[in-house]
Amino acid sequence: MLALPKRPETSIAAPMAALAAAIPDLDILFISTPLDYLLIHRGLSHSLVGAPILGLAVALCARSLWSRATPGRWSLPLTWLFMTAMVLLHIWLDCVTTYGTMMFQPFSDYRVRLNGCFIVDLLLTLPLAAAVVWRMRLRRLVVGALIWTFLYPGASSCLSAVLAERTRDLLASEGRRIGQVVVLPDVLSPFFWRVIYEDESSRAEAAAEETGIEEAGDPGIMVTTRGLDGLGRPRTEPSAFPAVPPSMTRSLGGQSESCRAFLAFTLLPVVRPIAEGDMPEDRDEGRRYLLLGDLRYGTSLAFVQRLMSLRSNGRDPFQLMVELEGGEGWRLRRERMRFSGTGKDTGWTAPSPPTSVGAGRHR
Numbered sequence: 001m002l003a004l005p006k007r008p009e010t011s012i013a014a015p016m017a018a019l020a021a022a023i024p025d026l027d028i029l030f031i032s033t034p035l036d037y038l039l040i041h042r043g044l045s046h047s048l049v050g051a052p053i054l055g056l057a058v059a060l061c062a063r064s065l066w067s068r069a070t071p072g073r074w075s076l077p078l079t080w081l082f083m084t085a086m087v088l089l090h091i092w093l094d095c096v097t098t099y100g101t102m103m104f105q106p107f108s109d110y111r112v113r114l115n116g117c118f119i120v121d122l123l124l125t126l127p128l129a130a131a132v133v134w135r136m137r138l139r140r141l142v143v144g145a146l147i148w149t150f151l152y153p154g155a156s157s158c159l160s161a162v163l164a165e166r167t168r169d170l171l172a173s174e175g176r177r178i179g180q181v182v183v184l185p186d187v188l189s190p191f192f193w194r195v196i197y198e199d200e201s202s203r204a205e206a207a208a209e210e211t212g213i214e215e216a217g218d219p220g221i222m223v224t225t226r227g228l229d230g231l232g233r234p235r236t237e238p239s240a241f242p243a244v245p246p247s248m249t250r251s252l253g254g255q256s257e258s259c260r261a262f263l264a265f266t267l268l269p270v271v272r273p274i275a276e277g278d279m280p281e282d283r284d285e286g287r288r289y290l291l292l293g294d295l296r297y298g299t300s301l302a303f304v305q306r307l308m309s310l311r312s313n314g315r316d317p318f319q320l321m322v323e324l325e326g327g328e329g330w331r332l333r334r335e336r337m338r339f340s341g342t343g344k345d346t347g348w349t350a351p352s353p354p355t356s357v358g359a360g361r362h363r
Helices: 013-030 034-040 050-061 076-095 122-133 139-173 205-211 246-255 257-265 302-309 356-361
Strands: 178-185 192-199 222-229 239-242 270-273 288-293 318-324 332-339
Touching: 013 034, 013 050, 013 076, 034 257, 034 332, 050 076, 076 139, 122 139, 139 178, 139 192, 239 270, 246 257, 246 332, 257 318, 257 332
Parallel strands: none
Antiparallel strands: 178 192, 192 222, 222 239, 270 288, 288 318, 318 332
């Protein structure tokens, strides 16, 4: 709104544009459980179908922008189009992160994640802040910041894809059998990145024995992460964790809606032992207790690791804990989802039956 050479002469023009750009996140008002968070947040309100509906709602509330009494007024259709564009801007800036946005709902729950920007990206945020502060003196700065909103995340997403291919080629040259490779922005990207990849040539039975996943005859591959510099060169030593076996994903997803939604949400999920303090008070020594999650929200920078460690579960904010029957197979007895960033924790509960609709749409 501030970048336009002419706009309706009303004081609510910029505030209503800001409301439209923020309104998709009102979906958090409908969230009460971790499962709700997975199924609702960045869902229909962040979709291409929902955008014009939200845009119309804001346009109708911004009556002074199309009122006959307002100098330079817009028509209602033009106001609707502009507010829809603000909602789409929100969706774009969510898609370029690593979290994932279900922009094709209600037809698909596929999460678009372009891996272009870190959670708080200074190279994206600071130019926008400067444009707002100096908007009255330098309108060209505001226009430049608007262009930067698309140019920088788009270029970073392309660089992420290029670095992923470069890393794959490097690992292949070392004789490794590599599955999926994902390069994610780290703090201070594009100068620092992190790579996460499936290493099919490393089975690490010792790690499998620690979690007990070898008991089903499926020790799984390893998921490895390490830090990269801006040119994609390794800058830290690799860390590896057992991947969640495909058989576990299928079995748990068929027994529990929470497990199905959580594993669909994760990016290259890994399995680890549960910390002693997170075990149920009535634990059964004959059962297996596993922690499922992914490595998406970590960092390779030591000073950021220290900061994240100050917050409970800061390095692993989305966790699924499962209690399994002893012996072979993945018979689920109880589950617990904890999202430390939202303060939501189900505690140890019986599995929630999977829904037929969700089971068919998630990928």
